[in-house]
Amino acid sequence: METPKTPTDLSHRIREGLSRVATAMRIDDWRRSKTAGLNPTQLSILELLEGRTGGMGVKDIAAQLGVSQPTATDSIAALERKGLVLKRGASADRRAVTVEIAAEGRSALWGDGAARNSTERAVEALPVNEQQDLLITLVKMIGHLQSLDAIPIQRMCATCRYFAPFAHADAERPHHCHFVNAAFGQRDIRIDCREHETADPASRAATWDAFREGSASPPPGS
Ligand code: SF4
Structure with a gap:
């Protein structure tokens, strides 16, 4: 117990x-x-x-x-x-x-319009930085579930051929999307993007490593 x-x-x-x-x-x-x-x-x-x-x-x-x-x-x-x-x-x-x-x-x-469900309201009650951390943690968890074949590949930036993680020095918008040719931030990472195209396995693995390492939290107390 x-x-x-x-x-x-x-x-x-x-x-x-x-x-x-x-x-x-x-x-x-x-x-x-x-x-x-x-x-x-x-x-x-x-x-x-x-x-x-x-x-x-x-x-x-x-x-x-x-x-x-x-x-x-x-x-x-x-x-x-x-x-x-x-x-x-x-x-x-x-x-x-x-x-x-x-x-x-x-x-x-869309019959119920833009009604927010309880999960979205619970997320919105968190400070913005915690919402962003939660998003990145979920992306990493989904990535592991994909590698275990527990779920199919999702239309996430981390598996997309247009995604260049940490391509810019700008801490607010470090990533680059080659589909729209624009920089974007961690909080804009997509989990289900309509424009997603799955990268080939080799570049997917390299992109994933770069994203995971760049998103790593600093060790406690640092
Ligand atoms: S096309 Fe969509 S999934 Fe691909 S990098 Fe751009 S925003 Fe991310």
Whole structure:
């Protein structure tokens, strides 16, 4: 049993904390999906497709959401019946089918306007420097999860072929995005960027090392 003198591992307690955050996010998603007349998986599919103009295959949708292909297929069929997504592709080759969000799907997704959910409000209650530190920590955690094959590669700057980490001496805007040819700061790092293009494995590894080393926190007491 955990006592003040015998705490469980730090990693275990952080997992417990993340689990509480995940619970709040699930509750938010249930409320939002109910308002839109959907279930949370259907809502997640619409959110995933919203930023992907070319659509996605069923297999990729399932992998990104961490659900089985039959679950994704059933949810996509329900969304199609409601007119919220469109399927495109050769009927003879089911693997070639892509799923795109329809205009009605976008309306359903943004039906509650710009309402802030409880997780966003909790983050906004933190000082700005702590919000930025949290973002960088999450990016690093997601990077490790990708390297463990626990999740697919995400559309983050750290895996993007346009990303040049710490290319500038400016401490406020040390990074460079070659897509828009502009410098940007740590707080502007993207986790799901529409313009992202995955870098080849060798440059991805080099970019990741440069980003991680440049973002390393100074040792305690320094
Ligand atoms: S295109 Fe997007 S993901 Fe890539 S470096 Fe620029 S902002 Fe980051």
